[in-house]
Amino acid sequence: MTGRSTDANKAFTLDTDRVAVFDLDGTLVDSVDGIAVAINRLLRAKKALPLQREEASALLGHGLDAFAKAACESRGVTLTDDELWRFHHDYLSNPLIGTKLYPRVPATLSLLAQKGWRLAVCTNKSEAPAIAILNGLAIFDYFDVICCGDTVEQQKPHPGHLSETLQRGGFRHLPAVMIGDHAVDVAAASASGMASVFAGWGYGHTEPAFRPSAVASSFEDLPGILESLIPARSRSLA
Numbered sequence: 545m546t547g548r549s550t551d552a553n554k555a556f557t558l559d560t561d562r563v564a565v566f567d568l569d570g571t572l573v574d575s576v577d578g579i580a581v582a583i584n585r586l587l588r589a590k591k592a593l594p595l596q597r598e599e600a601s602a603l604l605g606h607g608l609d610a611f612a613k614a615a616c617e618s619r620g621v622t623l624t625d626d627e628l629w630r631f632h633h634d635y636l637s638n639p640l641i642g643t644k645l646y647p648r649v650p651a652t653l654s655l656l657a658q659k660g661w662r663l664a665v666c667t668n669k670s671e672a673p674a675i676a677i678l679n680g681l682a683i684f685d686y687f688d689v690i691c692c693g694d695t696v697e698q699q700k701p702h703p704g705h706l707s708e709t710l711q712r713g714g715f716r717h718l719p720a721v722m723i724g725d726h727a728v729d730v731a732a733a734s735a736s737g738m739a740s741v742f743a744g745w746g747y748g749h750t751e752p753a754f755r756p757s758a759v760a761s762s763f764e765d766l767p768g769i770l771e772s773l774i775p776a777r778s779r780s781l782a
């Protein structure tokens with residue numbers, strides 16, 4: 545017996561407080577079919593060709609206004625304020641149509657919560673459809689904070705959207721990682737000095753200038769990847 549305190553006779557606990565910030569469209573949910581139905585109703589009314597799923601998913605990532613404008617531009621037609629309002633109204637009348645969770649989302653969120661991860665959503669989508677989708681697909685309660693594109697001054701890729709998300713959740717002091725399927729997610733994280741995981745199952749794409757810290761090929765890979773990026777630290781209780 546040396547009299548020195550050693551790890552063997554100290555009590556330890558795991559310091560698990562850390563934050564996983566999720567993008568919504570293309571990361572938690574596949575919503576492109578529902579958005580495409582609404583934009584295609586508008587395009588048909590304007591005698592323009594409808595968008596295919598791949599075309600629609602490539603235009604997502606910057607919010608619904610930007611999506612509708614890009615869709616009309618791609619068909620060489622103009623979009624009036626009234627038509628934009630009708631598109632929103634149409635989509636909002638039932639945002640759950642054509643929207644589904646990616647596989648294993650609830651079970652994985654539940655596991656992350658058990659491991660001490662605080663969960664947040666940072667989305668460029670507007671608040672009304674985002675909340676309706678999270679509620680309708682029964683995952684709303686997993687999240688401490690949901691920070692939407694129409695409730696912040698600057699959306700992703702601006703880092704202010706991520707810092708506002710952490711601020712609203714009371715998480716500014718905790719280590720955090722962003723998980724998303726689009727270059728704007730990776731860019732916002734890197735401009736915030738935050739780690740990011742590119743969601744390979746989604747419909748986005750990242751750009752060479754924005755390197756994610758890791759790439760996940762399925763939602764259920766996240767607990768292991770997140771742990772490797774921000775490991776739980778053991779903390780002495782003594």
Ligand SMILES: O=C(O)COP(=O)(O)O
Pocket residue numbers: 567568569570603604605606607608611666667668669670726
């Ligand atoms: O709806 C969009 O265009 C983007 O939404 P997201 O930020 O959740 O991907």
